[in-house]
Amino acid sequence: xxxxxxxxxxxxxxxxxxxxxxxxxxxxxxxxxxxxxxxxxxxxxxxxxxxxxxxxxxxxxxxxxxxxxxxxxxxxxxxxxxxxxxxxxxxxxxxxxxxxxxxxxxxxxxxxxxxxxxxxxxxxxxxxxxxxxxxxxxxxxxxxxxxxxxxxxxxxxxxxxxxxxxxxxxxxxxxxxxxxxxxxxxxxxxxxxxxxxxxxxxxxxxxxxxxxxxxxxxxxxxxxxxxxxxxxxxxxxxxxxxxxxxxxxxxxxxxxxxxxxxxxxxxxxxxxxxxxxxxxxxxxxxxxxxxxxxxxxxxxxxxxxxxx
Amino acid sequence: xxxxxxxxxxxxxxxxxxxxxxxxxxxxxxxxxxxxxxxxxxxxxxxxxxxxxxxxxxxxxxxxxxxxxxxxxxxxxxxxxxxxxxxxxxxxxxxxxxxxxxxxxxxxxxxxxxxxxxxxxxxxxxxxxxxxxxxxxxxxxxxxxxxxxxxxxxxxxxxxxxxxxxxxxxxxxxxxxxx
Numbered sequence: 001x002x003x004x005x006x007x008x009x010x011x012x013x014x015x016x017x018x019x020x021x022x023x024x025x026x027x028x029x030x031x032x033x034x035x036x037x038x039x040x041x042x043x044x045x046x047x048x049x050x051x052x053x054x055x056x057x058x059x060x061x062x063x064x065x066x067x068x069x070x071x072x073x074x075x076x077x078x079x080x081x082x083x084x085x086x087x088x089x090x091x092x093x094x095x096x097x098x099x100x101x102x103x104x105x106x107x108x109x110x111x112x113x114x115x116x117x118x119x120x121x122x123x124x125x126x127x128x129x130x131x132x133x134x135x136x137x138x139x140x141x142x143x144x145x146x147x148x149x150x151x152x153x154x155x156x157x158x159x160x161x162x163x164x165x166x167x168x169x170x171x172x173x174x175x176x177x178x179x180x181x182x183x184x185x186x187x188x189x190x191x192x193x194x195x196x197x198x199x200x201x202x203x204x205x206x207x208x209x210x211x212x213x214x215x216x217x218x219x220x221x222x223x224x225x226x227x228x229x230x231x232x233x234x235x236x237x238x239x240x241x242x243x244x245x246x247x248x249x250x251x252x253x254x255x256x257x258x259x260x261x262x263x264x265x266x267x268x269x270x271x272x273x274x275x276x277x278x279x280x281x282x283x284x285x286x287x288x289x290x291x292x293x294x295x296x297x298x299x300x301x302x303x304x305x306x307x308x
Numbered sequence: 309x310x311x312x313x314x315x316x317x318x319x320x321x322x323x324x325x326x327x328x329x330x331x332x333x334x335x336x337x338x339x340x341x342x343x344x345x346x347x348x349x350x351x352x353x354x355x356x357x358x359x360x361x362x363x364x365x366x367x368x369x370x371x372x373x374x375x376x377x378x379x380x381x382x383x384x385x386x387x388x389x390x391x392x393x394x395x396x397x398x399x400x401x402x403x404x405x406x407x408x409x410x411x412x413x414x415x416x417x418x419x420x421x422x423x424x425x426x427x428x429x430x431x432x433x434x435x436x437x438x439x440x441x442x443x444x445x446x447x448x449x450x451x452x453x454x455x456x457x458x459x460x461x462x463x464x465x466x467x468x469x470x471x472x473x474x475x476x477x478x479x480x481x482x483x484x485x486x487x
Binding site for chain 1: 376378379380381384385389390391392393394395396425426428429430431
């Protein structure tokens with residue numbers, strides 16, 4: 001097994017377990033590369049990649065761009081805010097115009113679920129989904145699992161709880177797919193209003209008591225409360241949410257074990273996680289960010305090697 | 309497919325000792341020199357040479373590393389298969405050091421070209437030398453020649469030189485394989 005089974009990275013749902021292992025093994029090598037004094041390799045010098053972001057992003061966009069540059073790809077960036085999309089151009093037209101500039105790969109974030117899948121059927125380029133609405137965010141899930149593997153040695157058999165807004169979270173869905181594929185046990189925890197119906201059908205358990213969830217788990221992945229997606233009130237106040245579903249030092253200290261704390265960022269300090277926890281040794285949040293570059297280098301390298 | 313033995317275990321051992329002596333002659337105590345085995349199979353040669361230098365010639369300390377050249381190769385996307393990387397392990401600085409690149413077989417020279425680029429990521433060596441166990445002369449694509457060579461071989465392109473090591477393949481032997 002030395003190549004991915006897919007041509008695009010549209011979601012974890014389309015990957016096989018061995019794809020994930022190949023991405024991790026490749027990321028191990030890139031992690032070594034990005035800790036050298038010269039952090040760049042020339043592999044992708046004849047590849048051009050367009051980063052097309054129809055939705056705001058800081059770290060994902062930076063992380064992808066850095067990964068592409070460290071692989072020596074040529075990079076063009078496009079943000080919908082400053083573009084002809086505002087003049088009424090369709091997605092396919094936008095992308096085809098960019099592709100006529102001889103672009104080999106498109107990294108896209110889009111507010112509509114399935115935008116990447118739609119695009120992959122209509123344009124001739126390798127597509128990497130950098131988040132499509134509330135659907136999937138595959139590279140985030142890969143870097144989360146990779147960080148768990150790095151900290152705990154393995155993902156299989158580990159108990160992971162995903163806490164927060166499961167309903168609107170593409171990070172949650174991709175993480176559930178990735179963790180289950182690797183044989184981890186997964187619980188989701190949050191207010192019932194932010195829990196999708198039939199979430200159990202994905203093979204996860206629902207827990208509405210954070211304390212019980214933390215007692216059970218090895219890893220807690222704290223999701224951000226996405227105020228921009230909360231069109232109606234899902235919980236009475238942010239303060240009440242924090243009291244029930246936020247982690248703080250006192251809560252973690254009262255457990256009889258050390259739970260690994262993760263967060264996909266950006267953090268709402270004092271809401272889902274307090275500052276002392278976010279900056280503690282238990283937290284691997286900044287490690288996740290570093291691993292994000294290595295994982296994205298691996299994904300881009302492996303997909304690019306299939307472009308003929 | 310036919311194969312014949314190019315070098316036996318005994319011959320390999322004699323050649324390794326000669327190469328070790330040549331290295332010793334030029335680098336003395338190895339305080340300013342580092343050995344870099346090129347992955348995947350140059351590492352065996354580097355390990356053997358290090359062992360001989362330390363155990364039989366009393367060199368106290370040698371910095372030895374492994375260099376993976378996958379991401380520096382010039383045939384990315386040109387074959388059917390994804391190029392799979394292996395581990396790089398260089399725990400020391402190569403800045404201002406004499407670097408000896410070590411590989412088992414020198415053929416087209418393209419791997420060495422990649423290694424020359426790759427090693428720059430770890431600093432600027434004062435000089436770089438090349439040691440290969442087998443030198444397949446007349447088949448070079450690039451102007452690259454070894455400073456230390458074990459044995460020169462005239463093999464045609466259809467032939468393959470396969471170097472086997474006891475610790476990996478069960479015995480020390482070098483075959484010339486006619487495909």
